[in-house]
Amino acid sequence: MLLGVCNRYLPSYADAEDVFQEAFIKIFKNIQSFRNQSEFSLQKWMKRIMINASINYLRDRKKERFTYDPDLTLEFISDEQDSAFFDELYEMISAEEILKIVQALPNGYRMVFNLYAMESCSHDDIAEMLGISVNTSKTQLFKARKKIIAAIQHKLEAQMVVRKIV
Amino acid sequence: MSMKNENKNHMIDQVSRDKLNDLHMEAPDLYFKKIRKRVAWYSVFVLGVSSFIRSYWFVGIATLVVLFGGRYFLLHNALSETVFAENRTTEYTNCVLPQPSNSVDEKSISNQNNANNKFAYNIPAKNSYDKNVSEPDNSKNQFVEIVNVPKDIENDSDIGQPNKTKVNIVSVNQILALDEIGAKADLSGPKRIPLISSFLDQNYLVMPVVLDELNDERGKPLFSAALSLGGGFSSPISDYESEYDLSRSNSISALMIPEISMRIEFKKFFISSGLRFLNIYDRYHEGELLYNEHLTESYDLLQQFWTVDTSSYWHYTYVSDSVIHVSDSVWVTEYDSTLIQQFDTSLVNAYDTLHGAKWSRTSTVFEIPIMIGHKFTFGNQALSLSGGFGTSLLLNTKGKFYNGLYATEPYTEISNESKSLGFTLLLNMEYEYFIHERMSIQIQPWFRKKIYETGSGSENDFQGDFSAGISGGFRIYF
Numbered sequence: 001m002l003l004g005v006c007n008r009y010l011p012s013y014a015d016a017e018d019v020f021q022e023a024f025i026k027i028f029k030n031i032q033s034f035r036n037q038s039e040f041s042l043q044k045w046m047k048r049i050m051i052n053a054s055i056n057y058l059r060d061r062k063k064e065r066f067t068y069d070p071d072l073t074l075e076f077i078s079d080e081q082d083s084a085f086f087d088e089l090y091e092m093i094s095a096e097e098i099l100k101i102v103q104a105l106p107n108g109y110r111m112v113f114n115l116y117a118m119e120s121c122s123h124d125d126i127a128e129m130l131g132i133s134v135n136t137s138k139t140q141l142f143k144a145r146k147k148i149i150a151a152i153q154h155k156l157e158a159q160m161v162v163r164k165i166v
Numbered sequence: 167m168s169m170k171n172e173n174k175n176h177m178i179d180q181v182s183r184d185k186l187n188d189l190h191m192e193a194p195d196l197y198f199k200k201i202r203k204r205v206a207w208y209s210v211f212v213l214g215v216s217s218f219i220r221s222y223w224f225v226g227i228a229t230l231v232v233l234f235g236g237r238y239f240l241l242h243n244a245l246s247e248t249v250f251a252e253n254r255t256t257e258y259t260n261c262v263l264p265q266p267s268n269s270v271d272e273k274s275i276s277n278q279n280n281a282n283n284k285f286a287y288n289i290p291a292k293n294s295y296d297k298n299v300s301e302p303d304n305s306k307n308q309f310v311e312i313v314n315v316p317k318d319i320e321n322d323s324d325i326g327q328p329n330k331t332k333v334n335i336v337s338v339n340q341i342l343a344l345d346e347i348g349a350k351a352d353l354s355g356p357k358r359i360p361l362i363s364s365f366l367d368q369n370y371l372v373m374p375v376v377l378d379e380l381n382d383e384r385g386k387p388l389f390s391a392a393l394s395l396g397g398g399f400s401s402p403i404s405d406y407e408s409e410y411d412l413s414r415s416n417s418i419s420a421l422m423i424p425e426i427s428m429r430i431e432f433k434k435f436f437i438s439s440g441l442r443f444l445n446i447y448d449r450y451h452e453g454e455l456l457y458n459e460h461l462t463e464s465y466d467l468l469q470q471f472w473t474v475d476t477s478s479y480w481h482y483t484y485v486s487d488s489v490i491h492v493s494d495s496v497w498v499t500e501y502d503s504t505l506i507q508q509f510d511t512s513l514v515n516a517y518d519t520l521h522g523a524k525w526s527r528t529s530t531v532f533e534i535p536i537m538i539g540h541k542f543t544f545g546n547q548a549l550s551l552s553g554g555f556g557t558s559l560l561l562n563t564k565g566k567f568y569n570g571l572y573a574t575e576p577y578t579e580i581s582n583e584s585k586s587l588g589f590t591l592l593l594n595m596e597y598e599y600f601i602h603e604r605m606s607i608q609i610q611p612w613f614r615k616k617i618y619e620t621g622s623g624s625e626n627d628f629q630g631d632f633s634a635g636i637s638g639g640f641r642i643y644f
Contacts (some may be wrong), residue, residue: 003191021201028205095185096601102182117179118186140216145178152178 001043002050004099009054011103023053051119055130058107072148092156101151109144117143225593225613230553232595232611234550388431390643394610396423398635400446419448419630423637427535437538438552442529527565533558535592548589548606550596556614560586588619598641610637 006023008018027049030118035044102110111130115121116137126137263634427440539552563582593613598606614633 001190003193003197004186004189007191008186016198021197021204024201025205028201089181090184093181093185096188098182098185099189102186117182123588142175145175148182149178 002046005050006054006086007099007133008102008118009051009111010057011107011110015057019053020050022057023050026053051115055111058111064162085131089152089156093152094124097155098148101155103146104149104151108140109147110138113136131135183558222581229595233304233549236597237544249254261632267574293611327504351355369629388643390431390641391430392425392427392429392608392639392641393523394423394425394427394608394637394639396610396612396637397421397424398423418444421446421633421635423635425637425639429641431541433537434541434542436550436552436553437536439534439536442533442535444529444558445535446531447525527563529563530561531558531588532561533590537592537594539594539596546600548598548600550594550598552594552596554592555617556592558588558589558590560588586620589617591615591617604643606641606643608641611635612637 002023003016003020003118005155006020007013010016010019014071027046030049034042102113112126114127116123123134123137126132128136130137132140186563327402345550398421400421422445423442425440425442427438427442429436493536533556535554535556537552537554539550541548541550563580565582585586590612594610595609595612600606600607612635
């Protein structure tokens with residue numbers, strides 16, 4: 001699970017491996033500071049360290065660019081497509097494929113999306129954590145979602161074409 | 167934002183959460199192996215020695231092999247010396263010697279009682295050897311007879327000599343005794359051992375005494391200085407990783423270490439310190455330097471937004487769909503068209519087009535080691551085991567890049583004068599062979615482990631995690 005967390009935040013498996021190892025060493029060194037408060041607190045604590053290590057890794061390498069992509073619009077997916085699109089999502093796309101899509105996001109998109117959608121952080125928390133404004137956080141999340149939807153849609157369409165050919 | 171869009175957003179979050187939260191990725195064993203190695207030093211304090219041993223068992227095995235091998239070698243040498251020395255002893259014992267002088271008496275007899283003392287070589291040697299109560303101690307190579315003459319045989323007619331003296335337990339300073347023997351019996355024995363000349367002639371009889379004499383002096387600290395030159399290899403410094411890492415991992419890092427050190431010995435234990443210059447030579451494939459992890463960035467260029475999409479190596483650029491692609495042209499991929507047609511798949515061969523591309527770098531590091539250790543003495547040889555810490559300062563780094571096409575001329579050069587500080591754990595084993603009572607030649611295998619380095623984890627690293635090698639030199643005792 002912890003390796004999965006690193007993979008969600010980082011663009012490649014090689015990066016995830018580095019951060020996973022660094023984070024594990026941090027866990028090991030700081031295990032004495034851990035206070036067991038509930039059944040899952042160790043898991044949460046370790047996950048928190050993995051997330052922080054991933055964010056720090058991206059920050060240290062000066063790669064978190066909060067990109068602006070003018071091509072993306074709010075109506076990227078038409079309303080007519082919505083129901084069919086999401087109905088098929090669960091069936092047709094695997095966790096690995098979602099992971100690849102998330103990994104392919106720009107670093108800024110990926111971090112904000114992970115923190116908001118996966119860790120349920122508020123925009124205020126994200127802004128504080130990443131040192132950005134709340135509006136930037138919102139914008140990055142919005143664009144991350146659009147990119148993910150576009151990528152998923154592309155994958156689904158490709159699968160449809162294959163089905164028709166077969 | 168419309169309700170539909172809100173709902174859409176919520177759904178994509180939900181899909182991602184559901185799918186990725188359950189995503190179970192098994193970390194390969196290799197990950198944990200690396201982690202175990204890196205935390206082993208801390209684990210000594212947290213989890214106990216067993217955790218350390220699991221990761222560094224080979225260091226212990228290597229030490230045991232060297233120790234037992236060394237011990238066997240020394241024992242073997244000692245036996246050879248015994249045989250040789252017994253022959254030499256016989257030569258000396260054929261001489262009948264006059265009374266020793268008082269000067270010898272003062273220095274060579276412990277537990278002095280002038281009224282009762284008698285020198286071993288004042289007794290006809292052959293007889294004394296036959297009747298000797300104490301056997302020669304082969305472990306210390308004392309081949310000149312050390313005689314224990316009990317009171318009940320002090321009047322024995324075999325020992326009868328004018329002005330004879332009596333002794334209970336006599337220990338003889340063999341250097342002076344042999345000098346005296348040499349002088350009085352005209353055996354041309356030197357008063358003191360020359361540095362190297364006629365070393366072979368004198369060594370077997372005299373050298374074992376040297377360390378004993380030094381040991382006797384160890385009531386007070388014994389100072390020594392050593393000069394040595396060593397070389398070794400280090401684990402790779404670079405932590406660049408690429409998709410073709412295996413194909414390009416031809417990195418090498420070598421060290422050359424001139425060193426001067428001082429040692430203070432307190433009986434069997436010692437503290438040493440000194441100065442050493444580490445010249446660290448790194449050689450990497452160019453790809454490791456040029457490698458860029460995948461990165462997408464946006465720029466405002468010519469009043470347009472451009473996204474720069476990098477992958478692998480900065481070699482080749484093309485523009486497509488408003489995206490500037492910076493790609494790897496070093497690696498060429500080939501597709502097998504036959505396979506593609508028949509089986510709807512592809513076989514990709516990738517190969518490197520720049521064979522001679524490399525990056526070489528030289529770092530000069532100044533280090534002060536502080537170590538403590540234990541010394542084992544075997545006749546005229548000694549083995550010291552020591553461990554401690556070193557503080558190192560990176561003085562400068564110079565590097566050259568070769569692009570592979572014009573391999574003899576560097577494509578570009580770098581010079582970095584920024585200082586960086588590091589701390590290392592040091593383990594040394596030093597074998598000494600005494601060629602003179604105050605001088606030894608030494609061979610010293612060593613092991614270094616980087617503990618901390620300022621700027622660690624970036625391109626500023628100046629030494630690998632581990633390095634090991636061997637040094638040789640000489641040591642002078644004051």
